[in-house]
Amino acid sequence: AQSVTQLGSHVSVSEGALVLLRCNYSSSVPPYLFWYVQYPNQGLQLLLKYTTGATLVKGINGFEAEFKKSETSFHLTKPSAHMSDAAEYFCAVSEQGGSEKLVFGKGTKLTVNP
Amino acid sequence: NAGVTQTPKFQVLKTGQSMTLQCAQDMNHEYMSWYRQDPGMGLRLIHYSVGAGITDQGEVPNGYNVSRSTTEDFPLRLLSAAPSQTSVYFCASSYSGPGLGDTQYFGPGTRLTVL
Numbered sequence: 001a002q003s004v005t006q007l008g009s010h011v012s013v014s015e016g017a018l019v020l021l022r023c024n025y026s027s028s029v030p031p032y033l034f035w036y037v038q039y040p041n042q043g044l045q046l047l048l049k050y051t052t053g054a055t056l057v058k059g060i061n062g063f064e065a066e067f068k069k070s071e072t073s074f075h076l077t078k079p080s081a082h083m084s085d086a087a088e089y090f091c092a093v094s095e096q097g098g099s100e101k102l103v104f105g106k107g108t109k110l111t112v113n114p
Numbered sequence: 115n116a117g118v119t120q121t122p123k124f125q126v127l128k129t130g131q132s133m134t135l136q137c138a139q140d141m142n143h144e145y146m147s148w149y150r151q152d153p154g155m156g157l158r159l160i161h162y163s164v165g166a167g168i169t170d171q172g173e174v175p176n177g178y179n180v181s182r183s184t185t186e187d188f189p190l191r192l193l194s195a196a197p198s199q200t201s202v203y204f205c206a207s208s209y210s211g212p213g214l215g216d217t218q219y220f221g222p223g224t225r226l227t228v229l
Contacts, residue, residue, distance in 0.1 A: 009154065032215040043118075043204055043220035044157075051215035090156060094212035100145065100164055101172060102212035106156040 002027040002093045004105035012111040019063075019078040021108045023091030026072065033074040034092040034102070035065055044090065050074065061085070086112045115140050118221035120205050126227045127195045135190040135224050137205030145211035146188040147218070150174065150201040157204065163188055164211055195228045202226070 007022040025031055032051050036044040048059025055067040061084075065076045074091060091105040121136045139146065147162035149172075159172030163182040177199060179191040188207075192199060203224045208216040 032212065034217075036218075036220075043222050044206075044218075045220065046217045049215065049217065094215070096213070096215070098213055100162060100170075100211040100213045101159055102147070102218060103159070103173075104149075104157040106154060 002031065002095055002098075002101075002103050004091050004093050004103055006091050006105035006108050008108055009106065010109050010111065012113060013081045014113050015083055016080050019076070019081045019085065019110065021076040021089050021091075021110065023065075023074045023076065023105060024072055025074060025091070025093045027093055027095055029098050030096045032094045032096060033065075033067060034094075035059065035063070035074075035076050036090045036092060036104075038088045038090065038107075040087070047076070047089070081110075081112045083112050083114065086110055117141065118205055118207055118219050120203075120221035120224050122224060123222070124225050126229065127192075128229050129196060131195050132191070132193050133195065135192075135203055135205075135226070137188045137190065137221060138186050139205075139207040139219070140186065141207065141209075141219070142185060143207035143209050143219075144185065145209065145216070146182065146205065146207045147172070148178070148180065148188070148190045149204045149206065150199075151204060151223075152201050160190065160203075192226075197228045200226060200228045 034049045035047040050067045148160040149157040161180040205221040206218040
């Protein structure tokens with residue numbers, strides 16, 4: 001069965017600083033990997049996903065993530081934080097051709113300070 | 115398209131009461147699922163369905179029932195509510211499911227409190 005670990009339940013950065021949110025996964029078969037964002041009192045929306053092909057994936061709002069198989073990681077980055085990036089971010093994994101279950105990490109709440 | 119809709123937005127129940135959380139989508143998606151979100155726990159899968167007439171259990175199915183009689187609707191039933199079921203519930207859908215890497219589209223959520 002697959003699992004996800006997100007290091008750091010809270011991350012705080014200054015506006016304009018680098019954003020780095022960490023995600024490590026476990027999967028017995030090749031994974032599909034996702035980052036979702038949740039703004040206060042809203043549902044989740046997709047930021048980006050890795051399925052196959054290029055391991056550096058670009059998403060919405062300037063975010064990107066790199067799939068590193070050797071490190072079983074899929075960390076999310078953004079070069080320059082904006083106040084509007086304040087939200088909770090969830091990493092998720094599913095198994096290629098496996099069970100139809102999407103497993104989420106516990107989330108990282110990002111605070112952006114002016 | 116309305117996307118994924120959930121009703122009600124808020125609900126307060128007493129222990130032992132039953133209720134149904136409604137979820138509907140108008141995108142002709144085959145895959146639908148229910149999650150609960152609790153502080154510090156992320157989202158945990160309750161039940162999912164890969165098509166009308168087919169449902170399966172997720173990580174935390176106890177205390178919840180589902181059925182899928184149409185492609186559009188996927189209601190979640192609490193048979194006898196308990197305080198441990200106090201949570202925010204999200205419904206999600208996609209065309210072909212996470213096993214093929216499909217993006218999940220989430221509803222706005224139902225905030226349930228069980229006293």
